[in-house]
Amino acid sequence: MQHLNSTLEMVRRCHVFGNSRAELNSKEPDWLDGPTANFWHRLPRPIIGLSPMDGITDAAFREIIARHGCPDVIFTEFTHVHELTEGHPRAFDALCYTELQRPIVAQLYGNSPERFYQAAHIVCALGFDGIDINMGCPSKTVASAGSGAGLIRTPELALSILASTRQGILDWAAGQALSAAGIPQSVVDCIHFSNAKWGRPDISRRIIPVSVKTRLGYDTIMMQEWGACLSQGNPDLITVHGRTLTQLYRGEANWEAIAQVCPILHARGILVLGNGDIRSPRDAVRRIRESGVDGILIGRAAWGNPWIFQHTAQIRQAVIQETDLRDVQGLPSLTDRFRLMVEHAQWFEHMFGQKRFFCMRKHLTRYCTGFPSAASLRASMNRVSSAKDMHYLLDDVLKSHSAHFDDAAFFHPNQLGGCGTNRAGMTPTHS
Numbered sequence: 001m002q003h004l005n006s007t008l009e010m011v012r013r014c015h016v017f018g019n020s021r022a023e024l025n026s027k028e029p030d031w032l033d034g035p036t037a038n039f040w041h042r043l044p045r046p047i048i049g050l051s052p053m054d055g056i057t058d059a060a061f062r063e064i065i066a067r068h069g070c071p072d073v074i075f076t077e078f079t080h081v082h083e084l085t086e087g088h089p090r091a092f093d094a095l096c097y098t099e100l101q102r103p104i105v106a107q108l109y110g111n112s113p114e115r116f117y118q119a120a121h122i123v124c125a126l127g128f129d130g131i132d133i134n135m136g137c138p139s140k141t142v143a144s145a146g147s148g149a150g151l152i153r154t155p156e157l158a159l160s161i162l163a164s165t166r167q168g169i170l171d172w173a174a175g176q177a178l179s180a181a182g183i184p185q186s187v188v189d190c191i192h193f194s195n196a197k198w199g200r201p202d203i204s205r206r207i208i209p210v211s212v213k214t215r216l217g218y219d220t221i222m223m224q225e226w227g228a229c230l231s232q233g234n235p236d237l238i239t240v241h242g243r244t245l246t247q248l249y250r251g252e253a254n255w256e257a258i259a260q261v262c263p264i265l266h267a268r269g270i271l272v273l274g275n276g277d278i279r280s281p282r283d284a285v286r287r288i289r290e291s292g293v294d295g296i297l298i299g300r301a302a303w304g305n306p307w308i309f310q311h312t313a314q315i316r317q318a319v320i321q322e323t324d325l326r327d328v329q330g331l332p333s334l335t336d337r338f339r340l341m342v343e344h345a346q347w348f349e350h351m352f353g354q355k356r357f358f359c360m361r362k363h364l365t366r367y368c369t370g371f372p373s374a375a376s377l378r379a380s381m382n383r384v385s386s387a388k389d390m391h392y393l394l395d396d397v398l399k400s401h402s403a404h405f406d407d408a409a410f411f412h413p414n415q416l417g418g419c420g421t422n423r424a425g426m427t428p429t430h431s
Ligand SMILES: Cc1cc2nc3c(=O)[nH]c(=O)nc-3n(C[C@H](O)[C@H](O)[C@H](O)COP(=O)(O)O)c2cc1C
Pocket: 051, 052, 053, 054, 055, 056, 076, 077, 078, 107, 134, 136, 137, 213, 241, 275, 276, 277, 278, 297, 298, 299, 300, 301
């Protein structure tokens, strides 16, 4: 019961910034239409998306990415199917989103096909555009339990999870009640509460796509066999991170191995996204050209730099027209960067509450690089405990270092939202 109450409280807080789609977009996105809603096939190519990152791509960061970048698709952090099907607040936290974040894919992990079946119902009922199954997490706790990249060693279980997830989606779309899928009433209440609070009272019953994100192999590269095996489960798309499980994040991502699996998956009608070590728009163009993938996911390079997705259209144009990437601008002015930091912190507070502000610090320190006094500002950022504190701190920095900065004008927290590409042109305001 305590779980349920805190989940509902979290959902309530999230609604502070919940915007109706009508406010954000006058035209409904067409992937929301119809009983079969495979948005993947309607995205422009090459696809450029935000990779899932546990503890990083939370709802507040995704909101900032959606407002100040322009990725084609956004993934949530991974969410454990047990936690989701038991109504754990952490799971519902991870699956908060606003309409601006569409198309948005919920990533799930676990090792139980039955739980994936139920979790698929919940994700559908929350209105997501797709489900991604994590078969790539190398962390000991996840992989040794047979989840994440651990599934590379149990291909039958991996296929069974794919089939259960798909069946869950089909049964939901066919009208099955959540209770008939064995989902407890307390969890059904969380779903309804979340949808109501986020302005999504009517979730249509549609068949959403299933994708997989994985690695090249467990301890050796075996992507061609693993890809062929996964293709038997008919995922709509597979994202391949160019490393094995045992490599963790060491060495360079192997894009040749990603390229080699593309023809195998394409022959079976499966889209392929490549992932790993894309640090700049130029890297993106080169990797897409050389590997034959349908697109890429960018992870760490977006952390502290949501503006990287402002180059999505240029990357696409360079790939399609086989030209060089032109006019790639660096980071925005320092004042604009500071404005975005405050805006990010405000979204975080409104979505998750000030008590958890310490989780925001890892983002703040990432934003503080490449200018005089960045190191000392990072140290200060590790101590701030509210968006307001942070705003005053940044304002002091701008004033005291005005000689170094071209644009050190005073900025006020209520003047936020003006930097970069703001898709909605909206400013978060305190309710
Ligand atoms: C802090 C952190 C958390 C991550 N969490 C997830 C996750 O929840 N799900 C997932 O599929 N991959 C996760 N990843 C892997 C990234 O999505 C991505 O595959 C990897 O970082 C390589 O891409 P990059 O070089 O663009 O960062 C995580 C990576 C990092 C650094």
